[in-house]
Amino acid sequence: MGRNNYFQFKQFTIQQEKSAMKVGTDGVLLGGWVNTKRCDTVLDIGAGTGVIALMMAQRTNAKIMGIEIEENAALEAQQNVADSPWKGRVEIVHSSLQDFVEKQSSTFDLIVSNPPFFSNASKAGNKNRTLARHNDSLPFSELLSYSDKLLSAEGTLAVILPNEAAGKFETLARKIGLFLTRKMEVKPKVSKNVNRVLFEFSKTPKAFTKDQLIIYNEDGSYAAQYKELLKAFYMLF
Numbered sequence: 001m002g003r004n005n006y007f008q009f010k011q012f013t014i015q016q017e018k019s020a021m022k023v024g025t026d027g028v029l030l031g032g033w034v035n036t037k038r039c040d041t042v043l044d045i046g047a048g049t050g051v052i053a054l055m056m057a058q059r060t061n062a063k064i065m066g067i068e069i070e071e072n073a074a075l076e077a078q079q080n081v082a083d084s085p086w087k088g089r090v091e092i093v094h095s096s097l098q099d100f101v102e103k104q105s106s107t108f109d110l111i112v113s114n115p116p117f118f119s120n121a122s123k124a125g126n127k128n129r130t131l132a133r134h135n136d137s138l139p140f141s142e143l144l145s146y147s148d149k150l151l152s153a154e155g156t157l158a159v160i161l162p163n164e165a166a167g168k169f170e171t172l173a174r175k176i177g178l179f180l181t182r183k184m185e186v187k188p189k190v191s192k193n194v195n196r197v198l199f200e201f202s203k204t205p206k207a208f209t210k211d212q213l214i215i216y217n218e219d220g221s222y223a224a225q226y227k228e229l230l231k232a233f234y235m236l237f
Contacts, residue, residue, distance in 0.1 A: 009233045012054050012084045019049045019073040025215070026160050026196060027114045031055030032229045033184060033198050033213075034158040036062070039109035043067070043150060045097055045143065050077030050090075052112055055233065057086035062109070064090045067100050069138075097138055097146050107152040113159045115143055140169050144176050148203070156181070157201045166197035173201050181206045186213045 007014045007023040016022045031052045036042075036059050044053040047066030056064050064086075068074040074094035081090045093100065116138055147157045157178065161169055163185075170180060182200035187193065194212075214223040222237070231237040 007051075008235055009054075010235060011058055011233075012080070012086075014049045014051050014054070014080050015076055015083075016049045018076045020070060021048050021073070023049060023051050027052050028055070028230060028233065029186065029196070029213075030112060030114055030158060030160040030198060031059075032233065034110070034112055035156065035182065035200060036060045036110065038154075039156075041065075041106070041108045041152075042110045042112065043108040045111060045113040045147070046115055046138070047077050047092055048073050048114070050080040050092055052114065053077070053090050053092065054080065054084055054086065056110075056112065057084065057090050058232070062089070065108075066090070066092045067095045067097060068092060069094075069096045097143065101146045101149060104150065107155065108150055109152050109155045111147050111151060111155065111157045113143065113147075113157075115140070115159060115161070140165075140172050141176075144169075144173050144178065148176055148178060151203055153203060155203065158182075158199065160196055160198045163194045163197055166199070170199065173199075178203065179205045180208060182209050182211075184211045184213055186215065188214075189216050189218055190214055191218065 005017040007016060014023050039060060039062050042056045042062045042064040044066035047053050047068040050066055053064050053066040066077060068077055071094055074092055077092040081087050081092055151157060178201040180199060181202045184198040185194040186196035188195060213225055215226045217223050227237045
């Protein structure tokens with residue numbers, strides 16, 4: 001999905017000609033799944049095209065900030081925000097997380113991230129796509145420790161990761177002192193293995209819930225649960 005120069009949602013459009021990472025299922029899943037109750041401020045780490053930040057704007061009345069290290073993606077995200085109905089509430093900053101933390105004094109009620117997850121793997125020739133997909137510039141340990149600093153006392157961190165990276169991330173979060181409160185395992189089909197995991201962490205212990213999501217029925221049509229999750233966004237639902 002989303003390999004064209006733009007992706008049309010029900011309430012906004014994402015231009016994605018310049019961004020190395022196009023609109024994909026991972027980011028949209030996170031944007032639809034994350035718990036947005038009681039959040040007045042949201043931070044999107046690794047904003048890319050701005051799709052998750054704009055989904056948060058559609059779902060909340062919060063003030064939203066997205067940070068993006070790759071310049072072309074940041075510029076495109078800024079334009080997508082400017083063309084959206086929520087340009088007064090969403091800001092995209094061209095920055096690394098490390099630099100952002102040094103300058104940021106306030107905290108956030110919700111932090112969302114569809115982070116780069118490849119490590120010690122072969123890298124593509126496109127340096128911007130490599131930056132977006134490999135965690136050399138943002139290791140999991142730094143994403144977690146900086147998020148911990150940026151979260152308000154009752155704040156939550158929500159991420160989506162490939163299943164093979166999920167265990168490591170969960171272990172690191174526990175060491176830092178973040179508590180797992182929600183987890184959803186994603187399968188392409190019932191007959192397939194889990195390939196994505198959505199996590200929600202808190203700075204304080206809370207009741208834990210675990211769910212599973214199926215994207216496609218066996219006949220290739222979209223599953224009812226997936227359609228329900230994203231019906232406010234996808235044109236075809």
